[in-house]
Amino acid sequence: MPDSGRPSRxxxxxxxxxxGPGEKLDRDTGRGLAHELVERLKARILAGEIQxxxxxxxxxxxxxEFGVSRTVVREAVSRLQAAGLVETFQGRGSFVLDVPAxxxxxxxxxxxxxxxxxxxMIDFRIGVESEAAGLAAERRTDLQLKAVERALVxxxxxxxxxxxxxxxxxxFHLKIAxxxxxxxYSDLLSSLGPMMIMLPxxxxxxxxxxxxxxHLTRVTLEHENIYRAIADRDAAAARAAMRLHLSNSxxxxxxx
Numbered sequence: 001m002p003d004s005g006r007p008s009r010x011x012x013x014x015x016x017x018x019x020g021p022g023e024k025l026d027r028d029t030g031r032g033l034a035h036e037l038v039e040r041l042k043a044r045i046l047a048g049e050i051q052x053x054x055x056x057x058x059x060x061x062x063x064x065e066f067g068v069s070r071t072v073v074r075e076a077v078s079r080l081q082a083a084g085l086v087e088t089f090q091g092r093g094s095f096v097l098d099v100p101a102x103x104x105x106x107x108x109x110x111x112x113x114x115x116x117x118x119x120x121m122i123d124f125r126i127g128v129e130s131e132a133a134g135l136a137a138e139r140r141t142d143l144q145l146k147a148v149e150r151a152l153v154x155x156x157x158x159x160x161x162x163x164x165x166x167x168x169x170x171x172f173h174l175k176i177a178x179x180x181x182x183x184x185y186s187d188l189l190s191s192l193g194p195m196m197i198m199l200p201x202x203x204x205x206x207x208x209x210x211x212x213x214x215h216l217t218r219v220t221l222e223h224e225n226i227y228r229a230i231a232d233r234d235a236a237a238a239r240a241a242m243r244l245h246l247s248n249s250x251x252x253x254x255x256x
Contacts, residue, residue, distance in 0.1 A: 025037060025040065025066050025067070025068065033068050033072045034072050034075040034076045034079065037062070037066060037068060037072060037073065037076040038076045038079045038080060040066070041056070041076065041080060042080065042083075042085065045080075045085055045086075045096055050096050051096065052096050052097060052098045053095060053096065054095065054096050055092075055093050055094065055095050055096075056077065056080075056086060056093065056094040056095070056096065058093065059073050059074070062076075077094050078167075080094070081094070081171070082167065082170065082171050082174065082194075083190065084097060084174065084178055084186055084190060085097060087143065087147060115253070118253065119250060119253060119254075121196065122246055122249055122250045122253070123250070125196065125246055126242075126243055126246045126247065126250075128185065128188065129173060129176070129177070129185075129189075129242050129246065130239045130240075130242045130243045130246070131180075131239065132176055132177050132180040132182070132185040132242075133176055133180075133226060133229070133230065133238040133239055133241070133242035134235040134236070134238050134239040134242075135179075135180035135181060135182060135185075135235070136148075136176045136177075136179035136180045136181075136230050136238065137229055137230045137232070137233050137234055137235040137237075137238040138233065138235050139179065139180060139181040140179035140181075140230055140233075141179070144175065144178060144179035145179070145230065145231055147175045147178070147179070148172065148175045148176055148179060148227055148230060149227060149231075151168060151171040151172035151174075151175050152172055152220075152223055152224065152227050154168040154171065154172075155168040155169055155172055155219075155220055155223060156220050165216070166194050166197045167194055169194075169197045169219075169223075170189075170193070170194040170196065170197045172223055173189060173196075173197075174186065174189050174190065176226070176230065176242075177189045179230070218248075219245075222241070222244065222245035222248060223245065225241040225244075225245070226238060226241040226242050226245060228241075229241050
């Protein structure tokens with residue numbers, strides 16, 4: 001059969017193709033539109049097309065440019081926030097943050113397999129995050145404190161939407177690491193990702209579920225104590241509150 005001259009679907013997009021501005025998202029990857037939009041915006045940020053301090057395109061412009069819903073745009077921006085790439089201010093929009101230098105260090109959640117691994121991970125986090133909280137109390141800016149506060153509010157509201165509790169919990173700890181002013185803390189927590197919260201929850205007894213009101217109230221109070229110490233710039237209290245919270249998490253995992 002003679003060649004029609006038209007490229008097939010498989011050859012239409014070269015493997016090294018880089019999407020241009022305004023090019024619609026690939027809906028056939030199986031990873032979801034929010035993921036594809038995050039990757040597209042992240043590429044612009046890392047390439048310097050959107051500089052630190054600059055505002056992300058508005059929701060309306062992203063909807064029009066990529067042909068997605070407002071829900072997809074908001075989810076993508078939320079993921080960029082969790083990754084420490086943007087900060088969102090109500091009524092003003094989302095602004096790009098300084099991109100931290102990359103680090104080769106990482107801990108793969110897939111290697112945390114057993115109950116013993118989960119307990120060891122919490123021990124590790126106690127050492128790391130207690131000091132990060134103390135540094136955050138000493139060094140945090142007002143904007144960074146606001147970011148921690150917003151994550152705390154989101155955690156409190158997650159009782160209405162239990163599926164959001166893990167992301168809100170992780171965001172709280174990550175914002176504190178960012179506020180420490182030491183990029184290695186935020187790099188480490190970013191490498192662990194929300195699974196550092198999810199894995200312990202999957203090992204809790206059924207009475208300790210994200211939908212259990214008593215458990216959520218207790219955990220939220222522990223987070224509030226950490227926040228208040230950081231807000232008061234009390235480094236010793238912040239270290240103690242973080243250590244107590246994570247130690248309580250460990251104890252809950254060992255409860256009969």
